[in-house]
Amino acid sequence: MQWDNLRIFLAVARSESLSGAGKVLRVDPATVGRRIARLEERLGAALFGKSPQGYAMTDAGQRLLIHAERAEQAMTAALEELQGQPGTLSGQIRIGAPDGCANYLLPQVCTQIMDANPELEVQIVALPRVVNLSRREADMAIGVSPPATGRLLVQKITDYRLHLAASRAYLKNHPPIQRLEDLQRHRVIGYIPDMIFDKELDYLTEIGVQRVAMASNSVSVQFNWLRKAGGIGVVHDFAIPSGHGIQKVLPQLISLTRSFYLIRHADDRRLDRLNRFAAALCDGLRAEVARLEAQS
The missing domain is CATH 1.10.10.10 (Winged helix-like DNA-binding domain superfamily/Winged helix DNA-binding domain)
Known part of the structure; x- marks a missing residue:
């Protein structure tokens, strides 16, 4: 055949x-x-x-x-x-990732990898859902929880932290927040409840917030609402440095930890090119999360 x-x-x-x-x-x-x-x-x-x-x-x-x-x-x-050329990566590789990782981490990490491998082409598929590897939507995916089924290679990349945050402009013009109960007097930004595709993303339920006044399935939309003084929400620490004037709120009371996982086809373990790219990607993500969280 x-x-x-x-x-x-x-x-x-x-x-x-x-x-x-x-x-x-x-x-x-x-x-x-x-x-x-x-x-x-x-x-x-x-x-x-x-x-x-x-x-x-x-x-x-x-x-x-x-x-x-x-x-x-x-x-x-x-x-x-x-x-292939010895020691270098070439060809096209497509990565699927939740849009928080895709927007605030992958561009700089992939740029560094491509600087060292000029013949490499990288595509980033930013989706507010789980990427379907069985349909080859991507060569590999980054997830916030390890999949329970399927013939897959799953590797934990790193932990990352999240906190409540708001713009200084918003906090200046609204009632002070000294206790968790004070959030009831504020507009809360978060995910559309029925579009949360992974329980690990249900941050607001975990901290006891019942009403989301400004909701989107996109982390970037949520973050831009924060930047424009729209309200208060849970933010990735690694995103805070990119938002001028964004600061943490009640960090001593609310601090969440989540993890990123690299997910690949099980049969791809035999492909040296993908193995080397995956190793560089994981190393780069660990370093970038640590660098940005130190600035948040």
Whole structure:
């Protein structure tokens, strides 16, 4: 079986549509459909069930998926060995991360890695949800809790801290905050409650805040509300240095600790390029969190 056929099969399996596969492959969706039909005819089995919701793999498709992913890993490893330059990283690597990490840590960390590896291309997918590695939305992901299922490599990167914070302008023009109960007289900024995708992000419930007056599923939106004197909220310590005039509130009473985890496909442990990038990424994140928290 030709690798090109498996490559098209994998694209349809991961995107669950001909149009999605066509975008990934840069091929017309009709061509993708014809290639899948010929592959099914050659194998004598239907690989996908077609419905208004898209293309779902059949049992035969699920069985082929295992072998197709192994072939993909072998092809990737071969290309790395043939094209790579000793001691340097090249090619494209995509990282998925929650937007707090993606906005306030990854740009500077990845820039340092790319400065040392000029042929490297890095894509950062900032999503306020868990990145789906099984669909190859990214080569690796950063999460705030270790996944409980799946064939994955999970490595703890570092702990990080969060505190209540507000702008000096907001605090100057609103009642003083000396106790936790005083928050009831203030606008609280936080996540939209029904869009919290990980229990580790439910900071306000943990500290006993019931009402969120200004809510967003984006950490960046929340942080910009703080910068514009919109209210008070829980902030990553590593973000505080980037917000002029942001200061901690009740740090002696409220201090939260969370962790970042690097999550990868289990089969990728054999890919030297990804292993070296992952090591550099983890080292860089640890150093950057420590540097920024010391300034907060």
